[in-house]
Amino acid sequence: MTHEHPRIAMLSVHTSPLDQPGTGDAGGMNVYVVELATALAAHGAQVEIFTRSTSSTQPDTVPLTDGVLVRHVPAGPFEGLDKNDLPGQLCAFTAGVLRTEAGRAPGWYDVVHSHYWLSGQVGWLAADRWDVPLVHTMHTLAKVKNAALAPGDSPEPEGRVIGEEQVVGASDALVASTAEEAADLVELYDADPDAVHVVAPGVDLERFGPADGRSAARAGLGLPQDEQIVLFAGRVQPLKAPDVLVHALGEIAASGGPVPLLVVLGGPSGRPGAVTELADLAVRLGVADHVRLLPPVDRDELARWYRAADVVAVPSRSESYGLVAAEAQACGTPVLAAAVGGLRSVVQDGVSGELVRGHDPRSWARAISGLLADPARRGRLSAGALRNAEHLGWEAAAEAVVKVYQLAQDRRGTRESSPTRAVGGSSPWPAWPLART
CATH class of the missing domain: 3.40.50.2000 (Glycogen Phosphorylase B;)
Structure with missing residues (x-):
């Protein structure tokens, strides 16, 4: 009909x-x-x-x-x-x-x-x-x-x-x-x-875009301008692997390197105590002062968090697409993503972000520290992220x-x-x- x-x-x-x-x-x-x-x-x-x-x-x-x-x-x-x-x-x-x-x-x-x-x-x-x-x-x-x-x-x-x-x-x-x-x-x-x-x-390109940049986003969220921030946005569950990032911070701390702030925006999925378990892990590894666990936020505030971060990390063990990676790139923020599933298509390795092979915390620690220590490379990836997102409306x-x-x-x-x-x-x-x- x-x-x-x-x-x-x-x-x-x-x-x-x-x-x-x-x-x-x-x-x-x-x-x-x-x-x-x-x-x-x-x-x-x-x-x-x-x-x-x-x-x-x-x-x-x-x-x-x-x-x-x-x-x-x-x-x-x-x-x-x-x-x-x-x-x-x-x-x-x-x-x-x-x-x-x-x-x-x-x-x-x-x-x-x-x-x-x-x-x-x-x-x-x-x-x-x-x-x-x-x-x-x-x-x-x-x-x-x-x-x-x-x-x-x-x-x-x-x-x-x-x-x-x-x-x-x-x-x-x-x-x-x-x-x-x-x-x-x-x-x-x-x-x-x-x-x-x-x-x-x-991607909602009207909502997820570079807007006024990182400084304005941090000011709006009450975040310090000089602290390096790694953002994880998603459900707290083994599949999404936020624990890999906490372990990576532990590796960075053990090596004596500068430990960034890891912000986790998400609630528990599958196990009601998943967020508490992640917090306990941070305490055991001695990085609790560098991990901030926050509940999920609405879409407009999420866009501000993307813009405020130095890098968005997506360490999922399986991902059919990777919407967080796409949204972050639309905001001009480089992405560190696991080289799995759709993330290999969403993130252009070396252009809009970097793909990390496997889930070994040492590999993620090297990737995080290396990118945060190289502002010129982050700038190139940021520009590439914006170009990559242009066709994603x-x-x-x-x-x-x-x-x-x-x-x-x-x-x-x-x-x-x-x-x-x-x-x-x-x-x-x-x-x-x-x-x-």
Whole structure:
């Protein structure tokens, strides 16, 4: 069915776009969903984001911006459910999604775009029921995470691996953030290469930019002008590896070198005591005076922190993209990133930042000390970071995703594996600009 303003059902089961990124299960995916939905709406689409209710006081719907509506779907108890408990609530969530569409005219939605494998399980059924394409973005992959576990971290369950494999097979199109993720989908999950499309996420370039520079940012945050600052922004969990940075500070202190201030902006994820454990580690290593643990902040204040830092460190053990690295570069701050996953694409080694091989604290100590001791190199990387970020606006990402929607509709009509998949009528995207994927 053709609509003047295409209608997109976007699914984000386990984390709400309204949640504060940086704690619990909220992170880069939350930002991705909000920014993509907003950019699509700016092109004239109507986007409804379905997410699980986590409080009895939440309204049924919350307008996010013009053209974007968040729908809270009751599924299981409002509180006390871990992400790993949610597979048991997918039937209830799916029923809520289908019930919403059932109260409308047939053919209301033009495409389902699901995020993370839990949402893909719901989207699989909804897309079949509504006879529309299913487009899926994984965000993280269990097989990749399990291959890069931190010491003592728990592997992703086999049920997730199976669920991801099912979603890959059911999707009419898969959106990968980097070529590395696309290759993982093909090689590890047997995805059809023709169904995988690389679309780099965007950055809000109006919010994340150099603005008035480091001095002004530090003045606004009450930070000393002469102290060297390394910033970590993200969830405090083994996967994101902030402990590697604390150990690196311990190595710097043991060598007698100048120890910078490490600022950690983030809350616990997975283990409630994760932040306390990080603080205890700093005490044991004798660097507690050089570590400041702060809760996550809103997007505008986060931009100020990026600008205030001498370097932003992203030591993740696995990262499908690396939104923090992209945002920091847009602010003109060099990035030290682990040479894993999408970070190898986001950070141009030696141009906009530096890639660190492995997670040995000694390697990170050398990288941090070397960069902080070389202001000329930091200046070159800062200029390169700004150039690298110029093409990362969300408008380009939204245009590319629109093309994926078109290709998914065409593919759904021709897939031989399911005769019921044929889609009649003309494309609902006739007037939308296309971008290369």
